[in-house]
Amino acid sequence: MAFLIGLTGSIGMGKSTTAAMFAEQGAAVWDADSAVHRLYSRDGAAVGPVSDLCPAALKDGGIDRAELSRWVQADPDNLSRLENVVHPLVAADREAFLAGTSADVVVLDIPLLFEGGHADQMDLAVVVSAPAELQRERVLARPGMTPEKLDLILSRQMPDAEKRARADVVIGTETLESARRSVVNLMQDIRAGKHARSGSGH
Structure with missing residues (x-):
């Protein structure tokens, strides 16, 4: 049975980059955002049920995320309908x-x-974590990002300090x-049996 690492971090903290480093060390990596992308793509499992909720989002056999985003913002209850x-x-x-995976x-x-x-x-x-100034610098360098958009995203995410407090490893x-270096050391420790399993029954 595989040793399961749950990897998280706020926007701009370097989560995708860190996930790639785990892959370099032989870990298998599953990405929730990529899974949603697959589900929303042409013939994806979410296309039928999501387009039943929001018919306007159906485009070329897949889900148009911009249209879906408009629908979610139009009614506070729509997000929970979509999540269900x-x-x-x-x-x-x-x-x-x-x-x-083996x-x-x-x-x-x-x-x-943590939220889920x-x-x-x-x-x-x-x-994964970095100082707030570095986080802002990274995110604001992205195309189409504004300080207002970033503040809105951060307001919807669990604060970095709380995530760090709840983490087993930062x-x-x-x-x-x-x-x-942190990833290499952690993978070595796990393979050496230095991290006990949580016994959570998976």
């Missing part, structure tokens, strides 16, 4: 990935690891070198 449809499909995608360590990249109650199912909860991403 999509979350079980994402969970099924994750279970299929776990069933199909890796000894699996990293589940889940943005809402997923941390309890992991052997280890890992949070990986600092101030530099690529320090992050990679």
